[in-house]
Amino acid sequence: MSAVQSEALARRLAALADSKKAEDIVLLDMRGLVAYTDFLVICTARNERQARAIVDEVRLRVKRDLGLLPGGVDGAGEAGWSILDYLDCVLHVFTTEARDRYQLEDLWREAPHLEPELDAPEAPSAASA
Numbered sequence: 001m002s003a004v005q006s007e008a009l010a011r012r013l014a015a016l017a018d019s020k021k022a023e024d025i026v027l028l029d030m031r032g033l034v035a036y037t038d039f040l041v042i043c044t045a046r047n048e049r050q051a052r053a054i055v056d057e058v059r060l061r062v063k064r065d066l067g068l069l070p071g072g073v074d075g076a077g078e079a080g081w082s083i084l085d086y087l088d089c090v091l092h093v094f095t096t097e098a099r100d101r102y103q104l105e106d107l108w109r110e111a112p113h114l115e116p117e118l119d120a121p122e123a124p125s126a127a128s129a
Contacts, residue, residue: 006088007114009066010039013084013091014116016061017043020054022093026105027114039089040108044099048080051093055082058091 007029014025022043031038045051055073062068072085080098084091092104 006038009062009068009086010041010089010114011117012062012066013041013058013086013089014043015118016058017041017054017091017093018116018118020057021046021050022054024099025116025118027116028105028108028111029114030108030111033108033111037085037088037090039114040092040104040111041089042092042094042099042104044094044096046096048095051080051082051095054093055084055091058084062086 010027014027017025022045025041025043028040028042029038030040043054045054059070059073062070068086070084071087073083074085075082080095081102082093084093094102
């Protein structure tokens with residue numbers, strides 16, 4: 001995947017999380033810092049049920065719209081942290097408590113932040129399609 005494609009995927013992951021009312025969405029440009037991914041997308045869900053809804057929506061829509069499946073999925077919300085690993089982009093969905101505990105933004109504070117483009121109209125959810 002090219003750098004342009006991986007950035008577009010990161011922005012898409014952020015927009016899909018936003019469509020399920022994720023909060024505090026952050027996009028970190030990890031190129032030049034780590035070899036395992038280009039972007040981290042970090043967001044907060046109000047509770048584990050919402051976290052599951054965000055993860056399910058992202059998985060369904062990215063598969064349907066882009067034909068991509070995550071290379072790895074970790075956590076099912078039990079620890080308050082779920083990960084969808086699309087290799088060039090990794091989505092982290094936290095509950096508030098888990099995000100405060102793990103503080104990924106602090107760990108990667110040297111990573112450039114991208115502004116998510118979340119003003120686009122909401123697309124219908126995968127469940128309604």
